[in-house]
Amino acid sequence: MSDRxxxxxxxxxxxxxxxxAFDLLVAKxxxxxxxxxxxxxxxxxxxxxxxxEAFIKAYRALPSFxxxxxxYTWLYRIGINTAKNFLSSAGRRPVVNSEFEDExxxxxxxxxxxxxxxxxxxxxxxxxxxxTVNAAVQALPEELRTAISLREMDGLSxxxxxxxxxxxxxxxxxxxxxxxxxxxxxxxxxxxxxxxxRW
Amino acid sequence: MKEKLSALMDGELDxxxxxxxxxxIADEEELKQVWDAYHMIGDAMRANSHVAVNVRQQVAExxxxxxxxxxxxxxxxxxxxxxxxxxxLAASVSFAAVVGWQQxxxxxxxxxxxxxxVPVAALQPVQQHDDLYLAAHQExxxxxxxxxxxxxxxxxx
Numbered sequence: 001m002s003d004r005x006x007x008x009x010x011x012x013x014x015x016x017x018x019x020x021a022f023d024l025l026v027a028k029x030x031x032x033x034x035x036x037x038x039x040x041x042x043x044x045x046x047x048x049x050x051x052x053e054a055f056i057k058a059y060r061a062l063p064s065f066x067x068x069x070x071x072y073t074w075l076y077r078i079g080i081n082t083a084k085n086f087l088s089s090a091g092r093r094p095v096v097n098s099e100f101e102d103e104x105x106x107x108x109x110x111x112x113x114x115x116x117x118x119x120x121x122x123x124x125x126x127x128x129x130x131x132t133v134n135a136a137v138q139a140l141p142e143e144l145r146t147a148i149s150l151r152e153m154d155g156l157s158x159x160x161x162x163x164x165x166x167x168x169x170x171x172x173x174x175x176x177x178x179x180x181x182x183x184x185x186x187x188x189x190x191x192x193x194x195x196x197x198r199w
Numbered sequence: 200m201k202e203k204l205s206a207l208m209d210g211e212l213d214x215x216x217x218x219x220x221x222x223x224i225a226d227e228e229e230l231k232q233v234w235d236a237y238h239m240i241g242d243a244m245r246a247n248s249h250v251a252v253n254v255r256q257q258v259a260e261x262x263x264x265x266x267x268x269x270x271x272x273x274x275x276x277x278x279x280x281x282x283x284x285x286x287x288l289a290a291s292v293s294f295a296a297v298v299g300w301q302q303x304x305x306x307x308x309x310x311x312x313x314x315x316x317v318p319v320a321a322l323q324p325v326q327q328h329d330d331l332y333l334a335a336h337q338e339x340x341x342x343x344x345x346x347x348x349x350x351x352x353x354x355x356x
Contacts, residue, residue: 001217002210009221017267019259020225026258027235028208031242034249052254056261125251133243133250151209152244158211177205184236191236 007071015062026055033079044122050086054079136186140179148179
């Protein structure tokens with residue numbers, strides 16, 4: 001089942017009234033959507049607000065989603081429109097238009113790179129997460145590190161990774177899983193702290 | 200189940216296994232946390248500078264006050280139906296191909312009908328050009344050896 005198929009399954013469940021299915025889509029796309037929005041909204045807390053608002057709008061518009069484009073492409077469009085409305089209502093304008101191309105090669109009209117203005121707390125949390133993940137990746141045994149890197153950074157399929165690493169696909173699947181578990185174990189204390197603090 | 204979840208998010212789980220994994224994630228809060236954490240790991244590895252963003256709780260709280268979305272099922276035939284349709288189509292095409300091949304493979308011999316004992320009075324190549332219509336359209340047929348067949352007691356059609 002491809003990534004798009006998984007999203008489609010979750011969308012159909014949400015369309016049948018399963019709000020928890022929509023929650024999985026939020027968990028999956030919130031960071032990517034926030035990064036997209038950060039290209040034309042400077043303030044970190046505004047980015048979070050607009051991200052949140054975009055998901056609510058997407059939920060309300062679910063009955064009109066017909067699967068003609070990928071869910072994230074559709075979501076990104078909603079995000080961009082929400083951001084434009086936000087900037088317009090706040091009397092601000094995106095700085096300079098530029099083209100942004102998503103993973104499907106679709107272009108979006110966007111503002112140019114805008115430096116982030118995260119709150120110090122958010123900035124610190126971003127850095128802590130990235131540092132923890134990177135350190136955990138570096139501490140992995142080489143075969144786990146290679147497998148997870150080929151998957152997450154290079155986007156290779158299990159079959160391709162199996163060819164590169166000269167091992168069975170089942171081994172690739174196991175290595176990637178063990179890598180994720182090892183990294184998640186390092187992240188957990190940080191996320192628990194953050195949950196108590198903010199989430 | 201966590202290993203299946205990991206494979207699922209990589210698009211490496213098929214059919215019923217994928218369905219079961221999705222059900223489990225939707226049902227169990229712990230697996231939802233794992234789903235979230237695994238995606239966060241991927242985002243952090245790809246240097247997303249907004250890995251700390253977490254609006255799940257706020258969105259869930261707001262959605263709790265939203266009327267439940269109930270979209271009519273219309274635009275998407277269930278996968279099973281589409282598969283069944285594809286199988287039926289493939290079977291039809293195969294059947295037509297086999298029948299067509301059988302017909303063509305009897306090019307110079309007696310027809311299938313004749314084999315079955317139906318009286319065939321005449322079997323004449325069109326090359327004789329005594330039938331103007333067939334002669335005129337002969338070039339438009341896939342098989343240049345078009346035959347006229349008369350059934351019955353020698354009555355020409």
